[in-house]
């Protein structure tokens with residue numbers, strides 16, 4: 496049995512809690528770390544989602560918000576980006592940092608969960624969600640929700656770090672659900688999506704993109 500010093504356990508649990516719902520003073524630091532550390536995987540997820548000029552797209556669980564900026568650049572002046580997160584502090588941060596984009600109507604940021612998105616059916620041309628599915632116990636309702644909000648031929652990209660690598664990071668013992676990549680693929684397929692898997696060389700862990708495409 497692994498014995499964890501109570502102070503270390505508290506630190507690790509705080510780190511995990513911040514990653515799952517950044518908040519307060521530490522949440523500001525967490526947002527900056529997320530934007531820096533996850534940028535390359537988020538960038539790859541945006542590429543894989545193939546957003547085009549004028550599209551309606553979403554970043555679900557945007558955290559520090561770098562994905563929102565990357566998506567805004569891809570959809571141009573006529574597109575719309577929706578950012579959803581469960582963290583009120585991350586929503587407030589994005590609303591402040593990106594207030595100019597919100598004022599033009601190109602960006603909305605709002606509370607929303609992977610399993611309950613405030614969007615009409617077939618509202619999106621593309622969506623990404625990166626480093627988020629660790630925080631939901633059951634993937635099926637989220638994948639059903641992704642399939643609901645996608646238009647025909649559009650894509651949802653789930654980005655995760657390699658589960659075997661993540662399992663070596665001690666904070667993941669505090670509330671993360673680490674799944675084999677095959678399980679994420681199977682959940683998207685069970686929701687009726689066609690799935691492609693890409694590996695992204697990244698540090699410290701290999702990234703995985705599961706690209707779910709709604710049939711035309």
Ligand SMILES: C[S@@+](CC[C@H](N)C(=O)[O-])C[C@H]1O[C@@H](n2cnc3c(N)ncnc32)[C@H](O)[C@@H]1O
Pocket residue numbers: 514515516517529530533537555556557558559560562579580581582585607608609610624625626627630631
């Ligand atoms: C580890 S951060 C990742 C943020 C960003 N996507 C990235 O890769 O840097 C996880 C984010 O997902 C959000 N989150 C956690 N559970 C969620 C859920 N059920 N629905 C939507 N967002 C969620 C958290 O509040 C946090 O902002």
